[in-house]
Each structure stands twice: as structure tokens, then as C-alpha cells.
Amino acid sequence: MKAAWVVFRKELTDALRDRRTLMMVMLSSVVIGPVLLVALSALVAQIEQRAEQREVMVSGMAHAPTLRNYIERQTYTVKEAPADYERQLERSKLGYPVVVIGADFERELAHGEAPMVEVVTSSSDQRAQSAIGRVQSLLRGFGSEQAMLRLAVRGVAPDVVQAVEVDERDLANPRTRAAQFTGMLPFFVLMAVLYGALNAALDTTAGERERGSLEPLLMNPASRFSLVAGKWGAVASVSMLIAVLSSFSFLPGQWLLRSESLAAMFQYGPREALLFLALLVPLAAALAAVMMAVAIRCKSVKEAQANTTVILLAVSLLPVMTLFNQEGEQPWHLWVPALAQSTLMNRVLKGEAMAPADVLVPLLVSAVLAAACLSFVAHRIRAAAVR
Amino acid sequence: MIDVQQLRKQFVQGRGRKAQAVKAVDGVAFAAPDGRITGLLGPNGAGKTTTLRMIAGLIEPDAGRVLVDGIEVAQQPQTALARMGVLSDARGLYPRLSARENIVYYGRLHGMADEAAHARAELLADMLEMRPLLERRTDGFSQGERMKTALARALVHDPAHIILDEPTNGLDVLATRSLRESLRRLRDEHGKCIVFSTHIMQEVERLCDHVVVVSHGRTVAQGTVAELCARTGREDFEDTFVELAFSEQERAQAHGEPA
Secondary structure, three states: OHHHHHHHHHHHHHHHHOHHHHHHHHHHHHHHHHHHHHHHHHHHHHHHHHHHHOEEEEEOHHHOHHHHHHHHHOOOEEEEOOOOHHHHHHOOOOOOOEEEEOOOHHHHHHOOOOOOEEEEOOOOOHHHHHHHHHHHHHHHHHHHHHHHHHHHHOOOOHHHOOOOOOOOOOOOOHHHHHHHHHOOHHHHHHHHHHHHHHHHHHHHOHHHHHHOOHHHHHOOOOOHHHHHHHHHHHHHHHHHHHHHHHHHHHHHHHHOOOOHHHHHHOOOOHHHHHHHHHHHHHHHHHHHHHHHHHHOOOOOHHHHHHHHHHHHHHHHHHHHHHHHOOOOOOHHHHHOOOHHHHHHHHHHHHOOOOOHHHHHHHHHHHHHHHHHHHHHHHHHHHHHHHO | OEEEEEEEEEEEEOOHHHOEEEEEEEEEEEEEOOOOEEEEEOOOOOOHHHHHHHHOOOOOOOEEEEEEOOEEOOOOHHHHHHOEEEEOOOOOOOOOOEHHHHHHHHHHHOOOOHHHHHHHHHHHHHHOOOHHHOOOEOOOOOHHHHHHHHHHHHOOOOOOEEEEEOOOOOOOHHHHHHHHHHHHHHHHHHOOEEEEEEOOHHHHHHHOOEEEEEEOOEEEEEEOHHHHHHHHOOOOHHHHHHHHHOOHHHHHHHHOOOO
């Protein structure tokens, strides 16, 4: 076991001296998550601001004084649409849906002819799209007020036409709602762990073969298993270090959140960071072993990089799979590495409870996977050295 | 004392129906006593590297055995390796570590204490005239500098048996001379058992006490340089080697000269 410790210390020093690679991993995986979170909050803040502003963009307001009166009574401000609003909408530049009123609006309304009002939007303009619900309900409100007035004139009670009263009640708590936005955070954290392990895993296996340093290494009186254990320990440590950094990087990111409601909903404190870590550390250990097992079969780092692409793809796509899956969380999700961690991290973000069994299953899977891969590496390392 | 007894090893190349068995080593036997330099001389592809890899326990022989001070390598590889310092065909260093760190790493793997490994690294650096290299990272080392570092790394635990696979490959004249000098000193002052493989006649003539000629995976002749020359009745050692290592047919094919 002493040899394993010697190998561990050497490999860790070696990996940490690879400053340039380490900096790239830090930049691409540790920083990008919080940056994205902040960018997202800016977007949400803008949408919220729009909602608070209570503005409607209208083209041809002059044709409809009655409608204007209604809109202003609802404390909305009317903004005149620019002449080229169609083009601006197509290019996603406007940010408002536009209400278009025909020249005969007032006359047709007076004669009870149901004038046509168009709401123009472009589904490619996210900001305009988010406001369309409000504009439609505003117009519907105007329509039903007019209808009520007409019925009242004819002496009919409004209850006669309104057979059913509809009211909405949203059961999602604020944290669940925020998870819509924060649902991609686990993806970034997983990627960070994966890329953190990648370089060290390839360097200690395929890299040693390529350099021709594996053969002399095996001529030392240390057991193959202790050599592999030391290497794996170092790779897993680098990966875990990245996991720690990325889990905690969301803490300062939170202070930068510009949207107050998102900041209120996205409760990511030290407790959440520690839960993330508890989930990620076993995964980091398992992924390190898997990548080493793939790379030991390769003669060069380049070949190993091509081979590990499959793992990178699987780990990045598995969590995305749940987006397509409309049936929600399935029990088998917890048995698949990476998917399990992503599922559980989402639960942490939603503030949902986790049973001990939910954590133990992925832990067990990670342990078995790591053990299997390490024994494979120990088995193959001698043949790899001489070929 | 290294005793190599009738080693055999065959490799299978290709897969399925195309699989072909290649006999890399087919009966190599020799004994290398302490205080002597034994040269393994053979043409390219004669099975020298495979033989040395079997001595170092990296490949298990199909038949035969290797005894290092009476310890069978295949049975107790770690005990045997502790008594050997091997400079293999592959001699890659860790580019992000300094020469000293590269050497000390192997010392630690041999179970040496940290201070002892450092002291030994400095001693070897003086012997191999590489003191100025010690604190430099090995990235960017020249061929000769790499070779010296790799040799120091192989000798860090002061092994009784030194096994070198074509140690002068890629070295210039001065470096080759200084290596030869070091090997002589290791033999004369420390009584080491040194085995090295080569395909260069001069090296064998100048350095070896005992020559083992290997060809087609077999030991075809052994003895001192003078003994081998006497056996073939030729004055020139190169002629002797060619006659011993190659069949008449091969000699005729290679040069069109009469044997």
C-alpha cells in the first residue's frame, strides 16, 4: 500500500503541474455554470420588468377610443407601435406583441358587428411571446365587459351567460418553479467533474504508454494493483477537486442574481452545495476508473481521446434524456450513473426530500463500477506496457 | 548471478483465421556471473528485447526459467525485481517532473526512504556527470540527457544486477565513452552483474567479458571475444559474428558475397 501512496503523490503533483490544462478545465467547467446562471437571471429580470411595466403596444389606437379607455382603466399604458413592427418582430428585436386595430373598429363596435383585432407576434421572439398571455386576457376582458354592458341594457343578469367560474391555482412551490430555470445546473456540474478527470485519466494510462514510461514503471517491485490504485486515487482526487470548486461556485453566483424573484426561489446555500458534493464524489471516483479502463487499451492520448468521446457523450446526454421523457422520474433512473446524480441534484434544487435508499443506490452502482474498471486496468496494464 | 535456462516465448499475431504464431525466443540460455559484463549480441529481431523483458518479469516465458540469485522471476517477480535495475527498451521520463524527481520516484517505489533516495540521486548524478541536469524538468532534455536520467533511475536502489537494453542507442561518442567507463567502474569497484544487449560489435569488443550470440531466438554461441574468434578461425570479430549469427543462405542473400 506504501507504493500506492508513492504513486498517488507523484501522479497528483504531475497532474497539478499541468497548469494550462487545469486552467482550461477551470474556465470551461467551473466558471461557465455561474456565468450562465447570472445571464439567465438577467433574462428573467427583464421579463419580470416587462410584466410590472404594464405596457401594451398598439398600432392604430386612434381608431378605438373605447378600447383605449378600457386599457387605461386597467392601469396599462399604451405604446404606439413603430411602423416597421413586423420586421422588428421577425428579427426578435421588438420584445412586445402588437395589437393591430382596423380603421372601422369604433363604428363596427357601435353596430354590434364584432370588429376584428389582430395580435401580431412571432414565436421566435421569446420576450414578445412571454407577454402574449397578458395582452390576450386584456382584450378578452374588454370583450366580456362590452358583452355585459349589452346584456345589462337588455335586462339580462350577467350570471346567465357565465355558467362556470374559472380560477387558477398553481401548486408548484417557488423552488419547484425555479427548477425550470435551474434544471440545467446539474448538467454543468456533471460536465465539470467529467472534464476534471479526463486529462489526468488519459495521461496516467495512454499517456504513459505513449511516452514509453509504463514499461520501466512496471519493472519496479510494486504490485500492479497498488500502481493502479495510486493512479486512480490521483485522477479521482483531481476530479473531486473540480467537483468541490464547481459545487461551491454557485454560491457567489447567487449573489450576482439580478432577478429578485429568481434569487428568492433559487435557494442554493452551503447545505445544497454539500449535498451536491455528497452525490458527486462517488461519481467522480467511478468516472475516473471508467475513463482509465477505456484509455489503458489505447496506445496514444489521441486515440484515447477519441475513445472516451463515447463516455463524454453518454454522460452529457443521459440527463438531457429526462427532458424528452414526459413520464417524469422513473425508479430505474437511480440505477444509471450520471442520470442518477443529475436526477438527485435536481431534487436538491427543488427542495424535495431524499430517502437514504435513493442515495445508497447510486453509491453502490458507483462503487461496483469503479471496482470492476480498476481490476480491468490492473489486469491489462502489463500487456499494455509491452505492446 | 543471473541464470537464464532455455527460455521460449511465442506471440500470436493477428486474429481469427489470420492468426500466426511467431517464435520470438526459442531456446536462449546463458549464465551471467557477478563482477562480469555479459553482452547479448544479436541482429535486429533476434529476440534480445523479449529475453530481457522475460528476465525483468514483464513477460512470462512459455517454457524455461530465469533465476536471479536463485530466485525464480516468474514465481517471485517482486523479490527478483528488487535485486535488478533494468533499463528497458522504452525509457520514457515524466516531462513535468525534474530529473531528480524522476529518479527519486523510482527509489521510493523500491521502498527507499525519502532522504536515502535523494542522496542516491545525487551520488548517481556525480557518477554519470549529470549534476547540472538534476533540478531541471526533463521536458526538452536531449537524447543523451534522457538516457543518463533513465540510467540513474534504473540504478537508484543500488541493484546487484544491472540489465540494459541497447544502452548506447542514440548516444554520441563522448556519451558512449562515459557510459562504458561507468559500467566498468560498476563492475570493478562494486562487483555488479551486468547484462546488456546490443547489435554493435565495437561495444562488445571493448566492454564484454562474456559474449552471448543470439540469433533467430536461440543462443548460437558464447564465450569471450577471443574464444569466439578462435572458434571460427577468423581474426576480425565482425566476420566471426556474421558467421555465427547468420546462416550461409542469409549471408549470400544480404551481400552476394561468398560465405
